Amino acid sequence: MPSPSSIAATIRRIPRGKVSTYGAVARAAGYPRGARLVARVLRGAFDLPWQRVLGAGGEIKLRGESAAEQRFRLQAEGVTFRGRRADLKKHEFHFTKAKRKTER
């Protein structure tokens, strides 16, 4: 049964140098339409690799300084950008959805 903690756990699986999106994290965590919930969790739990979660298409959804810092942190991890967005082609992390019977 889904819960905010499962979302946080999913986010924690994103390895350094890789990124994902609100929608993808939501789906991997079992919330097909919970992109906004992912954002809520990111806002509340600071102990997460928050910089690795981007908007659809690899776009940074933060504003001002926060946005600059996120981009900076990602580039420091080796993530490259194509204009305003991170290059998902190269760095998007593919969750192993694995809807098996016993989960993972």
Added chain:
DNA sequence: AAGATGACGCCCG
């Protein structure tokens, strides 16, 4: 209880 809000996503023109 009703409306507004926001680290979202997707379709249209």
Added chain:
DNA sequence: CCGGGCGCCATCT
């Protein structure tokens, strides 16, 4: 590529 509009969902006013 860009803005506008609508659907989603939990939380706040």
